[in-house]
Amino acid sequence: MLEVQQLTKRFQRKAALDNVSLSLRTGEIFGLLGPNGAGKTTLIRVINRIVEPDSGHVRFKGDLLQQKHLLSIGYLPEERGLYRNMTVEAHALFLGMLRGMTKNDARQALQYWLERFDIQDWRKKRIDELSKGMAQKVQFICAVLHEPELLILDEPFSGFDPVNVELIKQELIEMKAKGKTILISTHNMKSVEEICDRVALIHQSKKIMEGSVTALQESAKTGEYAVKFRGSMIAFVNALWTGFELIDKEILGDDRFVARVKMRGDNNFEDLLRTLIGQVKIEAAWEVLPSMQELFIEAVSEKQTGTTEA
Amino acid sequence: MRNSWIIAQRELWERIGSRSFLVMALIGPLLVLSMTYLLFVLGGNEQQQWKVLIADPKEIMDNKIMSNKDRAVEYSFIAKYVEIEEFANDPQYKSFDALIEVNEKVLTNKVGFVFYREKPSMNMSINLRYHVERRLEEILAEEFTDLSQADFRKIKQPLTLNFHNVYDPTDSASDLGGWVGLFFGAVIFVFIFLFGMTILRSVSREKSNRIVELLVSTVHPRTLMLGKIIGIGLAAFLQFLLWLTVIAIGLYFMRETIFVDLYDASNITAANASQDYNEFVELVFSRIQYTNMLLYFFLFFTVGYLFYGAFFAALGAVTGSESDGQQFLLPLIALLLFALYAGYYALNNPDSSLTTFYHYFPFTSPVVVMVKLATGYGEGQGYTLYISLIILLLSAFVVLAIAGRLYKNGLLQFGHAVRLRQIIQWLKMK
Numbered sequence: 206m207l208e209v210q211q212l213t214k215r216f217q218r219k220a221a222l223d224n225v226s227l228s229l230r231t232g233e234i235f236g237l238l239g240p241n242g243a244g245k246t247t248l249i250r251v252i253n254r255i256v257e258p259d260s261g262h263v264r265f266k267g268d269l270l271q272q273k274h275l276l277s278i279g280y281l282p283e284e285r286g287l288y289r290n291m292t293v294e295a296h297a298l299f300l301g302m303l304r305g306m307t308k309n310d311a312r313q314a315l316q317y318w319l320e321r322f323d324i325q326d327w328r329k330k331r332i333d334e335l336s337k338g339m340a341q342k343v344q345f346i347c348a349v350l351h352e353p354e355l356l357i358l359d360e361p362f363s364g365f366d367p368v369n370v371e372l373i374k375q376e377l378i379e380m381k382a383k384g385k386t387i388l389i390s391t392h393n394m395k396s397v398e399e400i401c402d403r404v405a406l407i408h409q410s411k412k413i414m415e416g417s418v419t420a421l422q423e424s425a426k427t428g429e430y431a432v433k434f435r436g437s438m439i440a441f442v443n444a445l446w447t448g449f450e451l452i453d454k455e456i457l458g459d460d461r462f463v464a465r466v467k468m469r470g471d472n473n474f475e476d477l478l479r480t481l482i483g484q485v486k487i488e489a490a491w492e493v494l495p496s497m498q499e500l501f502i503e504a505v506s507e508k509q510t511g512t513t514e515a
Numbered sequence: 516m517r518n519s520w521i522i523a524q525r526e527l528w529e530r531i532g533s534r535s536f537l538v539m540a541l542i543g544p545l546l547v548l549s550m551t552y553l554l555f556v557l558g559g560n561e562q563q564q565w566k567v568l569i570a571d572p573k574e575i576m577d578n579k580i581m582s583n584k585d586r587a588v589e590y591s592f593i594a595k596y597v598e599i600e601e602f603a604n605d606p607q608y609k610s611f612d613a614l615i616e617v618n619e620k621v622l623t624n625k626v627g628f629v630f631y632r633e634k635p636s637m638n639m640s641i642n643l644r645y646h647v648e649r650r651l652e653e654i655l656a657e658e659f660t661d662l663s664q665a666d667f668r669k670i671k672q673p674l675t676l677n678f679h680n681v682y683d684p685t686d687s688a689s690d691l692g693g694w695v696g697l698f699f700g701a702v703i704f705v706f707i708f709l710f711g712m713t714i715l716r717s718v719s720r721e722k723s724n725r726i727v728e729l730l731v732s733t734v735h736p737r738t739l740m741l742g743k744i745i746g747i748g749l750a751a752f753l754q755f756l757l758w759l760t761v762i763a764i765g766l767y768f769m770r771e772t773i774f775v776d777l778y779d780a781s782n783i784t785a786a787n788a789s790q791d792y793n794e795f796v797e798l799v800f801s802r803i804q805y806t807n808m809l810l811y812f813f814l815f816f817t818v819g820y821l822f823y824g825a826f827f828a829a830l831g832a833v834t835g836s837e838s839d840g841q842q843f844l845l846p847l848i849a850l851l852l853f854a855l856y857a858g859y860y861a862l863n864n865p866d867s868s869l870t871t872f873y874h875y876f877p878f879t880s881p882v883v884v885m886v887k888l889a890t891g892y893g894e895g896q897g898y899t900l901y902i903s904l905i906i907l908l909l910s911a912f913v914v915l916a917i918a919g920r921l922y923k924n925g926l927l928q929f930g931h932a933v934r935l936r937q938i939i940q941w942l943k944m945k
Contacts, residue, residue: 217940253732272735280732286724290529302521303733347729 206231206386207252207355212261214247221247222258223410229355229388234381236401236418237390238497240505244410245390246283249359252388253280265355276305279353283360283390285344289333293343296332297350304351311350318346322372337364345373349380356380356387362396374400394498404497408505422494425503429493430474433463436485444484448472465493518734519742526717526746531753539709540754544761551762552769565589565612565639569647570597573619580650588642599630603681614681615647622655625674630681640678648674693862696889699808700858700882702755703816704851707881710751710820711827715844717743718831718922727926736923740832741915744824751820752813759809811888814904819881822911823851829918833925833938850878858882865890875903877910917942 207229214222222244229235239245250256252263254275263270265277287296294315301311319325322342332340341364349356361377362370370393377387377400391397397404398418406414414421429452434441438454441464445451449472453465466477474492481487495503530536566589569576578592591611602614613631621627627647629635635643651674656667718740721727730739830843857879861870865887873879874887880903892900924941 255728255731275733280729282725282728282732284725284728286721286726286729288529288726289724290532299521299525300729300733303518303730
């Protein structure tokens with residue numbers, strides 16, 4: 206669907222993108238991660254043809270990206286604004302028409318989304334009468350109104366309450382099911398784990414990681430397991446004896462714990478369960494995969510250490 | 516172009532829907548009408564008593580001319596040429612305030628000359644022209660046609676009386692007509708300034724509320740800029756039409772009610788008419804060639820607005836915040852004021868080479884052309900107006916192209932202080 210090939214962009218002498226390549230497949234949700242100032246927004250602006258790259262290309266469905274392709278792209282910028290004195294309807298029609306829709310189509314699409322979010326009475330409201338969260342919703346509607354094939358969302362969950370975050374997530378999952386491709390730039394790692402199929406991590410203008418969420422987590426796992434149990438912590442530790450190592454514990458109540466354990470020697474998960482059965486009452490046990498948050502922090506700090514050392 | 520039009524429409528509706536648009540549409544024309552009324556009233560009050568010598572070597576006027584009831588002007592005739600220096604210095608002419616030269620060509624070229632010692636009041640100028648013109652009409656109607664004087668008046672050409680200071684005959688300061696041109700030029704610049712500032716505010720507001728990023732992800736920044744300039748320009752155009760309508764209705768109302776006597780046909784055609792004319796009233800109601808003036812007004816207003824509008828748009832795009840950029844706004848306002856000064860200069864020095872320069876210089880041409888139009892281009896000089904228009908148009912395209920580049924590169928820069936070095940960098944960027 207979208208190929209980003211060796212993009213480089215410098216602002217004055219500072220590199221904002223350094224030879225960045227990415228590939229988005231049709232019908233996936235792709236997460237673009239990176240600390241502040243990493244170059245994510247510049248990359249998104251290049252894809253939206255707001256900024257011209259110094260070198261490299263962007264291909265949309267195999268063709269070099271051109272102005273006409275923007276009609277197939279929906280964009281929700283991070284720093285978003287609306288004309289405060291316009292009504293929701295006027296706004297949606299204006300942006301819809303700029304994206305190639307007829308007035309009638311835009312009106313129908315707006316009707317669909319207002320009904321879907323159950324906010325029909327907002328139609329004639331002026332933007333300055335809306336709360337920040339309400340305005341965010343209008344902005345989301347404006348971004349998806351023309352049913353873009355590729356939807357680019359820069360920090361789409363910021364400013365939303367948890368209920369609306371969930372609502373937007375469900376919308377995105379539904380759009381993905383309809384074959385739409387979605388690129389999300391976000392710091393919300395929980396959402397990334399929940400909805401993203403693949404991610405890329407950009408740091409200091411370079412791409413330092415790319416892959417599916419599961420594969421990245423698998424590749425970074427350290428052989429840790431977690432056991433949620435009811436019973437005595439002493440009995441639990443005694444049972445581990447020399448075959449396993451207790452890494453960490455979390456106290457859930459008087460006699461309820463979650464313990465994180467690492468294997469020693471040739472012991473495996475089944476051996477651990479066998480050892481514990483009868484000593485404590487196991488409620489749940491699972492392999493611990495690093496969270497995207499941990500992967501993110503680790504990758505960024507590694508890179509920083511590397512840079513410092515270099 | 517479709518997107519430019521969509522953006523233009525949004526801008527237009529936003530302006531029309533704003534309260535300031537309606538307030539301006541009412542207050543502006545009412546202000547103009549009040550000023551016009553005051554000039555109408557005051558223009559007729561100035562009283563001067565003049566003794567005028569008419570040099571009529573061919574005795575065309577046959578020593579006859581109708582004079583005022585109130586003897587505001589007392590005419591004497593002399594059947595020979597009087598040299599200007601002689602009139603200025605010879606004691607025998609010292610008692611005369613002005614010399615009117617009626618040479619044999621006056622019947623064909625309709626041009627007479629008035630040499631005055633002290634500048635005549637508006638009222639006196641119109642009295643002189645009126646008296647001489649009426650007398651010449653009688654002669655022309657009698658000698659060359661079988662028409663009645665009233666019928667002849669319908670087809671006659673107006674007499675041009677050129678006023679010169681007898682002590683400085685080369686001073687060709689223009690008459691009131693030129694002020695009308697300057698007024699039209701000033702209106703162009705007032706509109707350019709007001710709506711240029713609207714462009715600037717609109718661009719910097721879009722920057723500060725960040726909607727601009729969404730817009731430029733859909734349309735090219737140049738399309739956005741053009742749409743904005745066109746939309747706000749249409750609002751300006753509409754505003755001007757409203758002014759024109761209200762002023763036209765107001766003037767019609769004044770003519771039909773307050774100044775009705777001046778336009779009573781019987782007053783004009785009566786042989787002994789000695790109506791004390793107010794030149795300004797006549798100027799406004801019968802001497803301004805509105806069709807011509809308005810046609811060129813709209814042309815120069817449109818192109819001049821595009822030219823200056825691009826500067827305002829570029830300035831809006833390079834500023835970091837709504838309050839920023841004052842230091843660059845100042846030179847722009849200075850340029851607008853300079854253009855008005857150039858118009859005033861052209862009014863007083865219509866034939867100087869600097870006026871010719873201002874006439875072609877795109878920053879000043881809209882107002883100077885209006886002045887020249889009102890005072891009249893010399894024989895065969897009319898084409899220079901089109902050269903001026905073409906220069907302005909080409910300059911507008913160049914400025915729009917440069918502004919487009921600044922617009923594109925400066926639009927997504929926020930929160931900085933504008934520096935000239937930065938602007939130059941943006942100009943060099945792709």
